[in-house]
Amino acid sequence: MRPSDGDTRKLFEFADLDMKNLDDPEAAHVVIHENQVLGSNTVPGLRIEATPLSDGVKASLRVERDQVIAKPVHLCFGVVPKTGTQRIIIDVQMEENARAAILAHCVFPFAEDVRHLMEGTIHISRGAFYSYHERHVHSPQGGVKVYPKASVTVEEGGTFITEFELLKGRVGLIDIDYEVSCAREAVMEMVARVSGTGDDVIRINETGHLTGEKARGVLRSKIAVRDDAQAEIRNKLTASAPYARGHVDCKEIVQDRARATAVPIVEVNHPRAHITHEAAIGSVDSKQLETLLARGLSEDEAVELIIQGLLG
Amino acid sequence: MSILKVKDLKLDLSGKPILDGLTMDFSENRIHAVVGPNGAGKSTLAQTIMGLSGYREISGDILFEGESIRELDTDERARRGITLAWQEPARFEGLRIRDFIGASIRGKKGRVDLIADSLRKVGMEPSIYLDRAVDKTLSGGERKKIELASILAMKPKVAILDEPDSGIDIDSLEHIFEAVKLLKKEGATVLLITHSMAVLGHAEHAFLICCGKLQDKGDVKSIGNYFGKRCLPCDHKNEPDVNGGGL
Numbered sequence: 001m002r003p004s005d006g007d008t009r010k011l012f013e014f015a016d017l018d019m020k021n022l023d024d025p026e027a028a029h030v031v032i033h034e035n036q037v038l039g040s041n042t043v044p045g046l047r048i049e050a051t052p053l054s055d056g057v058k059a060s061l062r063v064e065r066d067q068v069i070a071k072p073v074h075l076c077f078g079v080v081p082k083t084g085t086q087r088i089i090i091d092v093q094m095e096e097n098a099r100a101a102i103l104a105h106c107v108f109p110f111a112e113d114v115r116h117l118m119e120g121t122i123h124i125s126r127g128a129f130y131s132y133h134e135r136h137v138h139s140p141q142g143g144v145k146v147y148p149k150a151s152v153t154v155e156e157g158g159t160f161i162t163e164f165e166l167l168k169g170r171v172g173l174i175d176i177d178y179e180v181s182c183a184r185e186a187v188m189e190m191v192a193r194v195s196g197t198g199d200d201v202i203r204i205n206e207t208g209h210l211t212g213e214k215a216r217g218v219l220r221s222k223i224a225v226r227d228d229a230q231a232e233i234r235n236k237l238t239a240s241a242p243y244a245r246g247h248v249d250c251k252e253i254v255q256d257r258a259r260a261t262a263v264p265i266v267e268v269n270h271p272r273a274h275i276t277h278e279a280a281i282g283s284v285d286s287k288q289l290e291t292l293l294a295r296g297l298s299e300d301e302a303v304e305l306i307i308q309g310l311l312g
Numbered sequence: 313m314s315i316l317k318v319k320d321l322k323l324d325l326s327g328k329p330i331l332d333g334l335t336m337d338f339s340e341n342r343i344h345a346v347v348g349p350n351g352a353g354k355s356t357l358a359q360t361i362m363g364l365s366g367y368r369e370i371s372g373d374i375l376f377e378g379e380s381i382r383e384l385d386t387d388e389r390a391r392r393g394i395t396l397a398w399q400e401p402a403r404f405e406g407l408r409i410r411d412f413i414g415a416s417i418r419g420k421k422g423r424v425d426l427i428a429d430s431l432r433k434v435g436m437e438p439s440i441y442l443d444r445a446v447d448k449t450l451s452g453g454e455r456k457k458i459e460l461a462s463i464l465a466m467k468p469k470v471a472i473l474d475e476p477d478s479g480i481d482i483d484s485l486e487h488i489f490e491a492v493k494l495l496k497k498e499g500a501t502v503l504l505i506t507h508s509m510a511v512l513g514h515a516e517h518a519f520l521i522c523c524g525k526l527q528d529k530g531d532v533k534s535i536g537n538y539f540g541k542r543c544l545p546c547d548h549k550n551e552p553d554v555n556g557g558g559l
Contacts, residue, residue: 031552101384174438222405222406249531251405285402287398287402288402288403288404290362290364290365290386290402290403291459293385293386293387293390294364294386294387294390294395294396294417295390295395295415295416295462296390296391296395296416296466297387297418298387299387301415303501305407305411305415306404306407308407309404309405309406309407309446310405310406310407311406311410312406
């Protein structure tokens with residue numbers, strides 16, 4: 001059955017997206033439900049192609065040389081039924097000096113047994129800029145397993161920024177696996193903000209290689225786990241060129257019976273490169289907590305506010 | 313009329329008496345100073361009145377508006393109208409100033425305006441600060457003023473300000489003192505915990521404590537004279553607060 005405009009709008013609604021984005025001819029979007037492309041719009045300088053697979057969609061996104069995509073590109077992926085699998089294989093090519101910001105909305109509002117697999121290959125050419133903000137809406141039951149995986153190369157002077165955020169619902173399982181390589185004067189920033197409850201499992205495995213002179217990179221993980229949730233964060237940053245600079249930052253708040261581990265690995269292979277790291281795992285800072293208690297918040301309210309702040 | 317009383321208040325930390333039989337009576341809508349040398353027990357007194365963790369195993373009593381609050385948790389004491397500004401305010405990664413101040417006044421009408429007004433009262437421009445985080449990007453002085461703004465917004469009955477001048481530049485100090493006056497004008501009782509003669513000068517009544525004991529109380533001038541001439545040059549060693557509570 002051919003998807004209707006109503007299906008597209010429904011997925012947009014679940015993602016809490018402004019419908020104006022769907023009707024704006026100057027804003028590009030692609031809406032994919034399971035293995036069906038429900039709707040798309042593109043703009044000059046941006047080419048998007050999508051081919052259905054048996055269990056998902058294979059897509060390519062290319063921004064042409066020197067093209068600046070003025071408005072964020074909305075990619076909406078979803079599985080509305082309680083069960084299902086969605087595999088997205090995506091190839092992104094940012095040509096020289098191209099610029100684009102992607103807002104990816106991953107929507108699984110009723111999931112009881114849903115798998116969402118993302119396999120990305122991203123190439124950012126010289127001087128190009130690519131940001132990818134992935135925002136998830138999950139079911140309250142946490143019946144989602146999410147496996148975002150990407151291999152990214154950033155050429156000289158290029159920029160890659162990615163941010164992962166769970167907006168609504170329970171995590172279920174999130175298993176992020178990203179590897180980024182930065183050439184001379186290239187910049188990368190990877191941020192993950194996730195709060196787990198129940199028996200959620202959060203695994204983040206991010207690796208950055210600063211291989212070019214003056215390349216810069218930051219890996220940031222802000223995680224809160226409660227109840228019986230588990231978080232395992234592995235951040236690895238290597239620097240092997242002069243004046244390469246990097247920072248790894250992992251903050252995890254642990255409540256109840258939850259467990260968290262952080263394994264920051266920093267590796268420097270050049271005497272003029274420099275990488276720093278900080279990791280803090282534990283319960284809520286007592287001074288923060290007491291400050292809010294002294295303003296009349298209950299302990300639960302205070303912890304919630306501190307976690308909200310941490311997760312941005 | 314008294315709003316807050318401590319009666320024969322004793323607290324030991326790691327087996328050492330830090331508060332040793334303090335009895336003090338804080339009159340309503342006055343600015344009281346609690347002065348004393350480093351290690352005298354001033355900050356411990358503040359934390360004990362607030363009922364913070366580690367400061368609950370007391371003997372004696374704390375009465376607020378005539379009722380004992382010794383069994384109440386910190387948040388319950390705060391909801392009754394007592395609050396505390398720390399000597400070294402906490403940093404909150406990612407928490408916006410508007411949300412931090414707003415936490416003091418949840419559910420109040422005109423909340424957004426109240427947050428902005430409270431910032432202006434401590435000399436901070438809301439358009440610059442509201443969306444910044446209460447984190448390490450702010451100076452110690454800025455965090456101190458933001459904490460005071462959150463207390464102004466809360467409109468407490470008793471505000472305990474621990475070393476309100478520490479880490480504050482001279483211009484900002486004026487805003488702090490203006491905020492103290494404003495708290496009084498709005499009906500609050502203010503406890504200035506200090507060893508600074510400049511801060512003492514803004515009080516209307518003073519207590520002098522040393523080694524966890526009340527040494528004297530009375531008008532600011534006489535307590536100030538004694539403290540300036542006798543206590544500040546005194547090399548008598550007070551026991552430091554074992555929890556590093558700012559003494």
